[in-house]
Amino acid sequence: MGITLAQAQAAIESAKMKAQELNLKMNIALVDAGANLVAFARMDNAWLGSVDIAIKKARTARFFDMPTGNLGQASQPGGPLYNIEHSNGGLITFPGGIPIKDANGEVIGAIGVSGSTVENDHAVAEAGVHAI
Template identity: 75%
Template sequence: MGLTLKQAQAAVQAAHEKALEMGVKMNIAVVDAGANLVALIRMDDAWLGSLDIAIKKAKTARYFDMPTGAIGGLSQPGGPLFGIEHSNGGLITFPGGIPLKGDGGLMMGGIGVSGSTVEDDHAVAEAGANAVGPR
C-alpha cells in the first residue's frame, strides 16, 4: 500500500503554496517508499540545477528515513559518514528533504525541495510533508 498520486499531489500543492507565500521559486519532488518519483514540479524561473537536487533530496530522505540535513551533520570531514554522498548515484545531505510518514509512522516516501536557502527549502518541504493526508 504505497503513497497514492493523490497524496503526492497534495504534498506538492501544499509545498507550492508555501513557496508562493514566501516568495521563493522552488523545485519540488515526491518519491514513494521505493524511492521512485510520483510527482514533481519546477516553478517558473526556479534554478535549473535545483531540479536534480530536489529529486536527490527526496530520495535521500527516503533512503535513510530522516531529514537530509541530519545526514549532513554526520557526513562532514571527520564525521562517521564522511563521503556517504558517493552512494546511490549521488545523495544530497543538506536540508530540504523530509521523509513522508503515514499512520503509525509507516514510511511512505520522501519530499525534496530546492531553490532557495536551505532553511527556506526545509520550510517548504515541511509544509508539503504535513499535507500528506488520507489515501
C-alpha cells in the first residue's frame, strides 16, 4: 500500500516543526508510490521558486528510490548518470528528497523539501520521514 494522506500530513507537520526549530521557511511535498502529489505545504513567506523544486525532489527520490543527493553524486560530469537531471521532465539531483519506506522496507512514497541550504533541506526532509 502507498502512503496515506494521514501519513503524508504527519510527515508535513514533523517537517514543519523541524523547519521552525531551525527558523526556516520551507516548501514540503509528499508523493505516493506512483510519484503523484499527495500533500504539499508552503510555509508563510517560503520562496515561490522552491515550490517546483520541492515537488521535483520528492518525485526524483521516488523515481530512483534513493535520496536525491545520492543521485547527484552519480550525475556529476564524468559520472555514470551525467545529465540524468534532464530526463523525466526535469529531476533535482541535490539533497532534500528522500524515499519513504514502510515497516517491510517497501517504498511507499517520498518527501521533497526546498527553501534553504541543501543541508537544511535534507534535515527537514529527514524529520518528515521519521514521522512515518
